[in-house]
Amino acid sequence: MFSNITFKIKNTFRCKACENNCEIQRILIRGKVYPFGGLCSKYKLLRQKGPKIKEGLDLVEMRNDMIFNQFGDEVLKNPRGTVGIPMALTSHILYPFYAKFINELGYNVVLSNSSKIRNYKTKAPICYPCELVHGAVSDLINRNVDYIFLPYLIEMEIPKNYIHGYMCPSTATIPDIIRAAFVNIDERILSPHIGIAEDLIEMTIKELGKVAKAIGLEEKVGINAGVVALSHYKMFREIYYEFGRKKLKSLLKKPSVIIAGRPYVVYPPDVNIALPRKIVSRGYNAIPSDMLPFLNEDLSHTRNVWRFTQEIDNAIHYVKKYPNLYICFVSCFSCGPDSTMYHYFRQQLEGHTFCYLEIDSHTAHAGFETRVGAFLDILEERHRKITKPEHYWKMVKKVVEE
Amino acid sequence: MTEIAQFQDSEKEKVRQAQFSEDYKFIIDSDGKKVEYDDPRIVYVNPEPRNPYGKQLVINLYAKYNRKIRISDETDAKVLQYAKRICSGRECLASVAIAGGVLKDIYEFRGEGEITLYRTPIDQHGPCQNGAWPVLWKTFAQRLKLKNAIFSTFPKFSNKYLGLNADLIAMENINFLIGHYLTEAKNALYCVAENRTMALERFEEITKEFIENVKEERKTLNTGLIGWAKNIAKIPISKNVEEVPKVLIFGGLNLMFDHYPIEEFFLEKGIISKVVDIGESMSLILAESTIRLGFKRGILSPKEQFNEELLESPEFYEKDKKETKRARRNRNTMKFLNSQCKVYRKLIGKSGLLFDSFVDFIDLFEEGNNYVSSNSFTETPLIVGRYLHSIKEGIYDGLINLGTFNCQPAMNSQAIIRPLANKNDIPYAAIDCEGPWISTNQRRLLETIAIQAKRVRENKNKMKQEI
Numbered sequence: 041m042f043s044n045i046t047f048k049i050k051n052t053f054r055c056k057a058c059e060n061n062c063e064i065q066r067i068l069i070r071g072k073v074y075p076f077g078g079l080c081s082k083y084k085l086l087r088q089k090g091p092k093i094k095e096g097l098d099l100v101e102m103r104n105d106m107i108f109n110q111f112g113d114e115v116l117k118n119p120r121g122t123v124g125i126p127m128a129l130t131s132h133i134l135y136p137f138y139a140k141f142i143n144e145l146g147y148n149v150v151l152s153n154s155s156k157i158r159n160y161k162t163k164a165p166i167c168y169p170c171e172l173v174h175g176a177v178s179d180l181i182n183r184n185v186d187y188i189f190l191p192y193l194i195e196m197e198i199p200k201n202y203i204h205g206y207m208c209p210s211t212a213t214i215p216d217i218i219r220a221a222f223v224n225i226d227e228r229i230l231s232p233h234i235g236i237a238e239d240l241i242e243m244t245i246k247e248l249g250k251v252a253k254a255i256g257l258e259e260k261v262g263i264n265a266g267v268v269a270l271s272h273y274k275m276f277r278e279i280y281y282e283f284g285r286k287k288l289k290s291l292l293k294k295p296s297v298i299i300a301g302r303p304y305v306v307y308p309p310d311v312n313i314a315l316p317r318k319i320v321s322r323g324y325n326a327i328p329s330d331m332l333p334f335l336n337e338d339l340s341h342t343r344n345v346w347r348f349t350q351e352i353d354n355a356i357h358y359v360k361k362y363p364n365l366y367i368c369f370v371s372c373f374s375c376g377p378d379s380t381m382y383h384y385f386r387q388q389l390e391g392h393t394f395c396y397l398e399i400d401s402h403t404a405h406a407g408f409e410t411r412v413g414a415f416l417d418i419l420e421e422r423h424r425k426i427t428k429p430e431h432y433w434k435m436v437k438k439v440v441e442e
Numbered sequence: 443m444t445e446i447a448q449f450q451d452s453e454k455e456k457v458r459q460a461q462f463s464e465d466y467k468f469i470i471d472s473d474g475k476k477v478e479y480d481d482p483r484i485v486y487v488n489p490e491p492r493n494p495y496g497k498q499l500v501i502n503l504y505a506k507y508n509r510k511i512r513i514s515d516e517t518d519a520k521v522l523q524y525a526k527r528i529c530s531g532r533e534c535l536a537s538v539a540i541a542g543g544v545l546k547d548i549y550e551f552r553g554e555g556e557i558t559l560y561r562t563p564i565d566q567h568g569p570c571q572n573g574a575w576p577v578l579w580k581t582f583a584q585r586l587k588l589k590n591a592i593f594s595t596f597p598k599f600s601n602k603y604l605g606l607n608a609d610l611i612a613m614e615n616i617n618f619l620i621g622h623y624l625t626e627a628k629n630a631l632y633c634v635a636e637n638r639t640m641a642l643e644r645f646e647e648i649t650k651e652f653i654e655n656v657k658e659e660r661k662t663l664n665t666g667l668i669g670w671a672k673n674i675a676k677i678p679i680s681k682n683v684e685e686v687p688k689v690l691i692f693g694g695l696n697l698m699f700d701h702y703p704i705e706e707f708f709l710e711k712g713i714i715s716k717v718v719d720i721g722e723s724m725s726l727i728l729a730e731s732t733i734r735l736g737f738k739r740g741i742l743s744p745k746e747q748f749n750e751e752l753l754e755s756p757e758f759y760e761k762d763k764k765e766t767k768r769a770r771r772n773r774n775t776m777k778f779l780n781s782q783c784k785v786y787r788k789l790i791g792k793s794g795l796l797f798d799s800f801v802d803f804i805d806l807f808e809e810g811n812n813y814v815s816s817n818s819f820t821e822t823p824l825i826v827g828r829y830l831h832s833i834k835e836g837i838y839d840g841l842i843n844l845g846t847f848n849c850q851p852a853m854n855s856q857a858i859i860r861p862l863a864n865k866n867d868i869p870y871a872a873i874d875c876e877g878p879w880i881s882t883n884q885r886r887l888l889e890t891i892a893i894q895a896k897r898v899r900e901n902k903n904k905m906k907q908e909i
Binding site for chain 2: 162163165166167192194203204207212216219220221240246247341343374376377378379380381384
């Protein structure tokens with residue numbers, strides 16, 4: 041049947057819908073040109089007949105813009121030098137803090153290109169996010185920065201009802217893993233111990249003072265810079281939560297998907313395999329889980345000890361509370377915290393449609409697309425089938441009014 | 443891997459879980475009735491495997507206190523098959539093996555009408571996976587729907603040792619420690635005996651007699667071990683323990699579940715294999731509160747964190763009374779544990795078969811801290827410290843860093859040690875197992891280490907002769 045049809049690639053163009061800038065082919069078939077390709081469903085849906093789907097809101101993109109642009113670094117006119125920050129792991133959470141601290145010390149920030157190459161530098165089988173740090177550090181070395189800022193991040197803020205807000209063991213020890221992997225880098229790595237948890241702030245400030253000393257400044261310069269950077273980060277957090285609160289009110293009216301997982305996996309566009317785009321191009325809103333203020337409804341379990349699994353737990357509470365919210369959570373192969381908490385999440389989500397994905401250095405777009413697509417198909421089917429009773433809309437209305 | 447699911451598991455048939463009373467003074471069973479801890483229906487279960495001598499000593503010890511305990515056998519394929527019923531396979535081997543041990547106990551050993559307290563080998567607050575074991579087991583318990591079973595329990599000061607007492611818990615750990623040293627002696631005998639079969643038979647007889655004597659209270663642990671060592675020393679050997687090549691198998695908690703095939707492999711090659719001293723991991727668990735206390739105050743080095751003057755200072759106490767008290771208590775327990783390690787090493791050492799030396803945990807931690815932060819609250823610095831110390835000490839002729847799938851501290855230690863090992867002459871291999879078995883490739887790697895270790899020992903012996 042298809043043997044008589046001639047296909048011809050007329051030309052290609054770069055899609056500007058997101059940072060992935062996918063190459064789209066314009067294929068000529070029987071005199072008609074069809075756009076084809078891309079990581080999301082944008083062009084697939086254009087080809088489909090029927091009513092056109094309006095793209096959802098990509099709050100992940102807005103989040104990244106807030107962290108890296110609105111609250112990111114400044115370019116100083118007369119800097120003392122450059123400090124590189126690897127575009128990996130905790131930079132995707134604490135960039136406003138890191139960048140402000142470096143600027144306050146009088147240095148310009150060089151944010152690494154996120155890099156998937158140089159992963160062969162790893163000295164042991166470690167997880168994908170840690171592999172990416174190797175690539176990012178390698179990029180910074182090539183760019184000849186004066187220092188590389190790679191702290192030991194031990195603990196984040198501890199939400200109410202929990203006893204810890206830990207990072208995982210690999211994130212907490214990444215500076216040493218990097219030191220072991222690269223030759224002659226030791227003195228260039230600045231790695232203070234950092235804890236954003238209330239009882240660790242005093243220690244953190246002390247440690248930031250030591251950083252200043254290590255680069256030839258007075259300790260108090262580092263202490264002052266640390267205080268300023270922390271308050272800058274806190275301001276970002278408050279504004280970000282407030283932004284989330286406001287947005288959520290309008291988003292609850294239509295089906296939305298919360299993307300939950302480690303921020304360094306689910307939010308960077310080159311790591312998340314265009315997951316938010318895949319969701320928004322199908323008409324759903326994509327909400328980052330760390331944008332959702334903690335509900336603190338005393339549902340949490342104190343021994344859920346990691347910050348990011350607490351965020352997932354919180355997202356699940358939202359899903360259970362608001363009927364238009366769904367969750368897609370993403371993990372990586374050999375992620376310790378997720379492997380333990382998975383059972384709890386699964387149990388909490390009983391009766392809900394959810395999607396669980398794993399991303400690794402070998403994850404291919406096609407398989408990922410199929411899985412996300414299947415999840416969204418189920419949501420679509422569900423919404424098509426359900427003739428919503430009156431009380432449902434009353435509930436939605438009530439929630440929105442709240 | 444992806445899972446898109448609408449779960450059908452019904453939670454309708456909920457079973458009332460047995461639980462501890464709020465003040466931990468008694469148990470409330472699944473029928474809501476109060477049960478005292480000395481109730482004969484109560485059985486404590488250690489789902490993690492322990493060495494056979496320590497295991498027997500501990501069972502007898504519990505009997506003396508009118509308590510019952512079951513301790514798992516070695517982790518094997520069957521245990522892991524059981525685990526598959528509730529685990530996803532993504533968890534670390536320790537999680538999986540413990541789950542398998544619990545299920546095996548439920549299906550094969552648990553008696554009718556029994557109130558079972560399933561214990562966990564450690565109670566750490568993370569960031570390792572074991573930090574969330576209580577959550578994991580709360581979930582599993584709801585799925586298992588088992589009456590009169592409490593999971594993931596750990597006897598400690600704050601829960602009144604779950605109806606046991608501090609002395610019993612201390613003695614339990616000492617007995618496991620003794621079992622560990624007896625195994626060290628047995629492995630040495632395996633390689634130095636004049637007649638291996640006869641020597642090992644005699645070893646078992648003498649050890650059985652020692653355990654029976656302690657059980658029947660004919661002898662104390664100390665007097666029993668003095669007699670044991672005298673008798674063992676009479677077994678004919680063909681060479682000194684010192685002359686024989688030795689390999690240390692070290693790593694994190696996962697060692698408990700998967701060291702057997704590697705230990706056996708080296709023994710078969712005539713190399714004395716030793717699994718790293720369990721006293722070191724016991725100390726790590728006790729150390730957590732002190733590390734955190736110091737860390738909060740910006741004190742980062744282990745030596746300073748464990749500085750007694752600092753811990754005893756009123757300034758420390760006034761700022762954080764509860765935490766300081768806990769840290770002091772644990773520090774004292776660590777000191778007691780150290781003293782016991784030395785006492786029993788000395789007693790068992792009279793047999794002439796012990797070769798390892800006692801090293802203070804804080805020294806190991808300090809050494810490890812030079813390469814990986816000890817404030818990450820994981821085993822990584824201890825593993826790295828152990829490697830560095832073993833290189834300096836020169837007792838061992840080969841070092842095996844045994845990790846398992848999804849054990850982050852073990853994998854991280856492998857990343858840190860690799861470049862250090864490249865600079866040293868002692869043969870080293872990092873192995874990651876997914877269970878207590880080794881692949882063909884791993885076997886080849888171990889063979890290389892075995893040959894190299896023999897050469898290293900030969901050279902050491904030659905040098906000694908020349909001197």
